[in-house]
Amino acid sequence: MANLPILQFEEKILDTVERNPVVVIIGETGSGKSTQLSQMLHKRGYTKSGIIAVTQPRRVAAVSVSRRVAQELGVRLGEEVGYAIRFEDRTSEKTRIKYLTDGVLLRESLTNPELNQYSVIILDEAHERSLNTDILLGLMKRLVKIRTSNLKVLITSATLDGEKVSRFFSNCPVLNVPGKLFPVEILYSTERPSSYLEASLKTAIDIHVREPEGDVLIFMTGQDDIEKLVLKLEERIQRLEEGSCMDAIVLPLHGSLPPEMQVRVFSPPPLNCRRFIVATNIAETSLTVDGVVYVIDSGYVKQRQYNPSTGMYSLDVVQISRVQADQRAGRAGRTRPGKCYRLYPSMVYHDELLDATVPEIQRSSLAGSVLYLKSLDLTDIDILKFDLLDPPSSESLEDALKQLYLIDAIDENGSITRVGRTMAELPLEPSLSRTLMEANECGCLSQALTVAAMLSAETTLLPGRSKSNEKKRKHAPSELPDGSGWGDHIQLLQIYEHWDQTDYDIDWCKDNSLQVRGMMFVKDVRKQLCQIMQKIGNGSLDVRTNERRKESRQDYRNLRKALCVGYANQLAERMIRHNGYRTSGFKSQLVQVHPSSVLRADEEGMLPNYVVYHELIATSRPYMRNVCTVEMPWVAPILKKLEKLNIKKLSGGSSHSEERIEVENINLPKKEVDVAVPTDDRDSRVQAARERFLARKANR
Template sequence: MAQLPILQFEEKIIETVEKNQVVVIIGETGSGKSTQLSQMLHRRGYTKSGIIGVTQPRRVAAVSVARRVAEELGVQLGEEVGYAIRFEDRTSERTRIKYLTDGVLLRESLSDPELGQYSVIILDEAHERSLNTDILMGLMKRLIRMRSSNLKVLITSATLDGDKVSKFFFDCPLLTVPGKLYPVEILYSNERPKSYLESCLKTAIDIHTKEPEGDVLIFMTGQDDIEKLVSKLEEKVYNLEEGSCMDAVVLPLHGSLPPELQVRVFSRPPPNCRRFIAATNIAETSLTVDGVVYVIDSGYVKQRQYNPSTGMYSLDVVQISKVQANQRAGRAGRTRPGKCYRLYTSMDYQEDLLDVTVPEIQRSSLAGSVLYLKSLDLPDIDILRFDFLDPPTSESLEDALKQLYLIDAIDENGSITKIGQTMAELPLEPSLSRTLIEANEYGCISHALTVAAMLSAETTLLPGRRKNADKKRKHRPVDPPDGSGWGDHIQLLQIFELWDQENYDVNWCKDRDLQVRGMLFVKDVRKQLCQIMQKIAKGSLDVWTSRNQKESRAEYWNLRKALCVGYANQLAERMIHHNGYRTLSFKPQVVQVHPSSVMKPDEDGKFADYVVYHELITTSRPFMRNVCAVQVEWVMPILNKVKNLNVNKLSGGSADLTSEPMEGNVKDSLKKEDGGTTPTLDGHDNKIQAARERFLARKGKK
C-alpha cells in the first residue's frame, strides 16, 4: 500500500493536538484521515487514558473503516478496534479505537453527558453536515468548556469551510493535509443529457471499449437507478464482441446492500477484468474503493427534504453541489492519473451548482433532535437559541416542539416529561417511542414492538412494492395478510406473526416475496427493543409473541389506540365528498392514502373518518404512507391540545420570539417559499433560490 499523505504530517498533527483542545483538520480526498488519525493518536498513547471515538455519518462507513483499521493493526474486529451502529455493537472492554455513527454517540451522551470514557473524539466527514454531526459540534463546544478532564476534539473533513468551524470553536487551529495523489482530467458534456441513466450507460461502455484498464465508479441517485444500470450494463457488456475488450464485473454499492455484498467492492478483481461500481453518494467520501481510475458523475443526488410548514417530506432528485462534484472527481486519482466524466456542462457547474451542500439540519424534521436536547435537561439550553454552526429555521424548531408537545414528550412549559425521558432511551423516532410506551399501558406491548421493528427496517419488505422481484418465479407469491381492514400497521404485525408461527423460516418469506434480509433484521431489532423495554419496565413485561395464538382483535384495537397517541402529530381527517384526507397539521392540506396501502372501507363502504400515518411524502402528489384507521373518540384529546399551543413556552426559554426574530428574518423568507426545501440562513440564500429557479425552469422544459 502506498504511503498515505497524512502520515507525512504526523508530527505536526500530534504537536498541534497536544497544545490545543480542539483542532480542525481538512484532509483532502485520499489523504487517509479516516483510517490513520486514530492510529496516530493510539501510537502516541492517547488510548491509555480513554477510548478514541471516531464518528461517521453513515453506518456502512463506520463498519468498513473499523474493519480496515483492525486489519492494519493486525487485531480482531470487535476487540482493540470495534464499531457501534444502531442495533449493532461490536466492541468489548478491550476496545481502544471505536468507530461509531454520530447518532450512537449522541445516544451515549444521554447516560454519560461528559462522555467520560473518551480521551479523544474525532468528528469525521463533517463536511457532509449530517444532522447529528451538527448537533454534536454544538455539544462538543459546550462540553470542552465544562469538562474538567483534558478531552481532545478533532473535526475532520475533506472540503469543509475550515475557517467557519475554527471560529465556531474559539478560533482553534486549522491544519490542511493534501490528499489527491494523482491528477484527474475533468471532461464535461456538451449539453445536459435527457436521461442521465442512459448517458451513464453509454459513457461506461465507451470507457470499457476505448480506455486502458482501471475500474469505473459511477455515481447514481439511489437503489432503483443503480439496479437498472447494473442490469443494463451487464447486458451490454455480455453482448460485446468476444475478445474486443477485457472482462468486466458490475457491482452495486448503496446503504441497503447486505454487508456481504458491500464487501465485494473492496476485493481486487480477477486479472484482466475491469470493475464497474454503481454507487450512491456513499462513495463520495465515506468509502474509498481502491483501483478506481474513471469516475462518471451524473450530477445528481437523491435527497430527503422536510417542509415544516406542511409537515411533509419530499424525496427529490436534486443537483449536487460543487463540493460534492469535486469529491466525486477526487475518487479517480487515488492510484494513478484518472478521468472524471461529468454528465453536465462546465456552465452548469459554474452557474447552477451551489458552492456547498445545504446542511441536513436545514432540511430535516428536528423532532428527534429536539427531544434529545430536551432530555439532557440542562438549564442553560434554550432550544430556539442552541449554538448551531448553521442554525435551522425557527419554524423548523417550532414545528419540532409542537410535535413533541402533542405526543406528551414535553409539557406546556417546554419541560421534558417522564414519558419524554423514557422515549429518549429508545433508539426510535419519537412517534414509535411514544407508541411503545402507550402500548405498555394498554397491554399490547408485544404487538407494538413488532410494528416498531417492522417500520425500522432498512429496506422495503413487502411484495408488490419492489421492482426487482424474481422474474423466474414459477408460482405467484402468496398474498400477504390484509390488515383486517384497519390499515398497514396491522398488516405489518400480521405478517410477522405468521412468520413467527413458522419458526422464522426464510423459505416462508421467499414464498411470499418478502425481503429476507430485511425480515431477519426486523427479528433482531425486535429482540433488542424487547430488551430495552424490559430494562425500562424493570423486567415486568411479557413482550414475546405466543405462537399459534389466534388473532386477537381486542389487542389490535388497543394497538390502534396506542398508535393514535404515538402519532398524535400525524393525524388526518377524511374530507366529505372528497377522495382525500385533510391533515391536522398547523397548515391543513389535502393528501391521499398511498396506493400501496391495504386500508379498506368498512361494511358500509365508508373509509375511516380519521387515520394516522407514519410518513407524509410528496412524489407525484402528497401521500400518506403506512396508514392506520383510528376512532373519533381517541382523536378529541389531540384536537384539544392543538388549540392550546404556545410555542414560546414550549421552547424552554423566556424570550419572546415575536419581538426578537431569529437571524435572517426567517419567517418572512418562509412566506416567500412555494414549498420544497427549507431556506438557509447564511449569505447563500439568493444564490440558492436563483439556482433552484433555473433548475426547475430547465426541468419544466423537458
C-alpha cells in the same frame, strides 16, 4: 500505508492536538485521515486514559473503516478495534479505538453527558453536515468547556470550510493535509442527457471498449437506479464480441447492501478484469475504493427534504454541489492519472451548482434532535437559541416542539416529561417510541414492538411497495394478510406473526416475495427492542417475546389506540367533498392515501373518518404512507391540545408575553355532518406563498 500523505504530518498533528482542546483537520481525498488519525493518537498514548471515538455519518463507513484499522493493527475486529451502529455493537472491554455513527454517540451521551469514557472524539466526514454531526458540533463546543477530565476534539473533513468551523470553536487551529492525487482530466457533456441512466450506460461501455485497464466508478442517485444500471450493464457487456475487450464484473454499492456484498467492492478484481462499481454518493468521501481510474458523474443525488409548514417529506433527485462534483472527480486520481466524465455541460458546473450541500439540519424534521436536547436537562439551553454551526429555521424548531408536545414528550412549559425521558432512551423516531410507551399501558407491547421493528427496516420489505411497482400493483398479494381492513400497521403485524408461526422459515418469505434480509433484520431489531424495553422497565414490562398465539380483535384495537397516541401529530380527518384527508394541527394540507395501502373502505366505499400515518410524502401528489384507522374517542384529547400552543414556553425560553400561535383544528364531527368546510381562499393563498418561499430558499 507508508505512502499515505497524513503520515508525513504526524508530529505536527500530534503537537497541535497536545496544545489545543479542539483541532480542525482538512484532509483531502486519499490523505488517510479516517484510518490513520486514530492509530497515531493510539500510539501516542491517548488510549491509556480513555477510548478514541471516531464518528461516521454512515453505517457502512463505520463498519468498513473499523475493519480496515483492525486489519492494519493486526487485531481481531471487536476487540481492541470495534464499531457500534444502530442495532449492532461489535465492541468489548478491550476496545480502545471505536468507530461509531454520530447517532450512536448522541445516544451514549444521554447516559453519560460528559462522555467520560472517551479521551478523544474525532468527528470524521464533518463536511457531509449530517443532522447528528451538527448537533454533536454544538455539544462538543459546550463539552470542552465544562468537562473536568481532559478531552481532545478533532473535526476532520475533506472539504469543510475550516475557517468557519474554527470561528465556531473560538478560533481553534486548522491543519491542512494534502491528498495523494494524480491529475484528473474533466470531460463535460455538450448538453444535459434526457436520461442520465442511459447516458451512464453508454459512457461506461465506451470506456470499457476504448480505454486502457482501470476500474470505473459510476455515481447514481439511489438503490433503484443502481439495480437497473447493474442489470443493463451486465447485459450489454455479455453482448460484446468475445475477445474485443477485457473481462468485467459489475458491483453495486449502497447503504442497504448486506456486509458480504459490501466487502466484494473492496476486494481486488480478478486478473485482467475491469470492475464497474455503481454507487450512491456514499462513495464520494465516506468510502474509498482502490483501483478506480474512471469516474462517471450523473450530476445528481437523491436528497430527503422536510417542509415544516406542511409536515411533508419529499425524496427529491437534486443537482449535486460543486464540492460534491470535485469529490467525485477526485476518486479517479487515487492510483494514477484518471478521467472524470461529467454528464452535464461545464456551464452547469460553474453557474448552476451550489457551492456546498445544504446541511441536513436545514432540511429535516428536528423532533428527535429536540427531544434529545431536552432530555439532557441543561438549564442553559434554549432550544430556539441552541448554538449550531448553521442554525435551522425557527419554523423547523417550532414544528419539532409542537410534535413533541402533542405526543406528551414535553409538557406545556417545555419541560421533558417522564414519558419523554423514556422515549429518548429508545433508538427510534419519537412517534414509534411514544407508541411503545402507550402500548405498554394498553397491554399490547408485544404487538407494538413488532410494528416498530417492521417500520425500522432499512429497505422495503413488501412486494409492490417499491417505486418501480407502485403503478403496477395497488395492493399487496392476496396470499399475504390484508390488515383486516384497519390498515398497514396491522398488516405489518400480521405478516410478522405469520412468519413467526412458520418458525421464521426463509422459504415462506421467498414464496411471498418478502425481502429475506430485511425480515431477518426486523427479527433482530425486535429482539433488541425487547431487551431495551425490559432494561428500561427493570424487567417488569409485558413483552411476551416467546409467546406465540393468534392475535385477537382486542389486540388490534389496543394497538391502534397506542398508534393514535404515538402518532398524535400525524392525524388526518377525511374530507368528503375533496375525496381526501386534511392533516392535523396548523398543517392544512389535503392528501391522499398511498395506492400501496391496504386500508379498506366500507360497504359504501367510504374510508374511515380518522387515520394516523407514519409518513407524509410528496411524489406525484401528497400521499400518506403506512396508514391506520383510529376511533373518535382517541382523537378528542389530541384536538384539545391543538387548541393553543405557546412556543416560547415550549422552547424553554423565558417570556413575559402571552403570545400564542393559533393552530387550525380538525373539526369535531357533528351528528349529521356530511360535508367538511374547506380551508378558505386566504389561508390557501398564504400556504401557497409560504411553500413558494421555502422552495426558493432551498434552491439558493
